[in-house]
Amino acid sequence: MYRKDSNQWIKHIDFIILDLICLQIAFVLAYAVSGYGFNPYKTMIYRNMAVFIGGTDLVLMIFMGTLKNVLKRGYYKNFVVTLQHGVVLGGISVLYLFLLQQGQMYSRLAFIQTFVIYILLTYVVRELWKKSLRKQMEEGGVRSLLLVVTEDVAKIVVENMKENNYARYKIAGMVVIDKDMTGQWIDDVIVVANMEKAAEFVCKAWIDEVLIVTSGSVPYPKELIEQFTETGVTVHLKLAKVQNVSGQKQFVEKIGPYTVLTTSINCASSKELMLKRLMDIAGGLVGCLITGILFIFVAPAIYIASPGPIFFAQERVGKNGKKFKMYKFRSMYVDAEARKAELMKDNKLGDGKMFKMDFDPRVIGNKILPDGTHKTGIGDFIRRTSIDEFPQFFNVLKGDMSIVGTRPPLISETNLYELHHRARLAIKPGITGMWQVSGRSDITDFEEVVRLDKEYIEKWNIGLDIKILFKTVLVVLRKDGSV
Secondary structure: OOEEOOHHHHHHHHHHHHHHHHHHHHHHHHHHOOOOOOOHOOOOOHHHHHHHHHHHHHHHHHOOOOOOOOOOOOHHHHHHHHHHHHHHHHHHOOOOOHHOOOOHHOOHHHHHHHHHHHHHHHHHHHHHHHHHHHHHHHOOOEEEEEEEOOHHHHHHHHHHHHHHOOOOEEEEEEEEEEOOOOOOEEEEEEEEOOOHHHHHHHHHHHHOOEEEOOOOOOOOOHHHHHHHHHHEEEEEEEEOOOOOOOEEEEEEEEEEEEEEEEEOOOOHHHHHHHHHHHHHHHHHHHHHHHHHHHHHHHHHHHHHOOOOOOOOEEEEEEEHEEEEEEEEEEEEEOOHHHOOOHHHOOOOOOOOOOOOHHHHHHHHOOEOOOOOOOOOOHHHHHOOOOHOOOOHHHHHOOOOOEOOEEEEOOOHHOOOOHHHHHHHHHHEEEEEOOOOOHHHHHHHHHHHHHHHHHHHHOOOOOHHHHHHHHHHHHHHHHHHOOO
């Protein structure tokens, strides 16, 4: 799912928080330098001023557009904007003291120093934060971008993206659609595939987004675009020849110097994603607390039944192919992974893209008695009650997972994926999701799993997450199957 960059103030929430912190630091330092101590909040007039300038600062940043294009501004322009903002904030604060007739009770020296320190401090912090962001983006890249071009515009597209990218993307490579140039370098960007191999490369390299720019004489590769959209990858088409893609969200935006039509399986604003993240943090904290309590009781039971580690860590595939370690309470014997191959013949989802058995002998305590009956133990209990899933709240806090999403597959499973299967990884994986509350125990068709996952991504909103959470609780309480 594509994060649509907002044109509103919310996309600069990091700069806003830093600015408000700088203002309060300047307020305290000015009070201290003036010889009054380090706690201006003990006096009502200063406490009220701290609240007023904080609220006014936030309002001015929003309505003056102080942070507009903050990442693109040079040192001089950024200082001028910061100075203007500080002067306006100071002027409004003077008016505030005048209207309340409290100016004579407020230290003029502390007042002036507050805004001088604020302007200098916030300017330095903004520049340092910009430098830090650019370094992070250049090293890891916020999103990986594949350039799909024709030979005649390849060099200019690379130059334009390097000049106007502002470290928003990490260029993952280039595809030249009208000539096989695989392996060649164009201005430090390698040609990774031709048109026939492009979709396959997107899946194997787990590309986040694709930018397609062709010359006027060459039409857009319609079949290739359809393959891209089938995988769930976000596609940006330079607005020269526009086409509609059924079942996809489309909107116009800027990518580097290009005005493009962006096509994605779904999109969410920065505000929506921030709200989802806040829900994850709140839920993750509560979940980790419950995990700690459960550990006291579950850990001894697991260790007594099967000596070994209490937690089980396994590498899984997350959003757009990003790998991470997922944690669970260990519900299987320590040799479970080694025994998986010999049990594949009993897999209810026989194609290897998922693994499920009605009675798994690798689960701690599971035994087939001489009379053919099944005996279960602690492993089956913590799986049926979903207790084994609770350590994943740590993954949620880390940001590897969300509370609600699609279940993260194994690397071996994704190696068997077809193009359309990749779409289920277009969103951050979750502890629970659409297909888990739709009767997971009864679903044995992987294509049905993919359909439900894609349905969740296409219809995603905060309300749907809340609905799935409530359904998850009901499923667990009714013991309809672990989630």
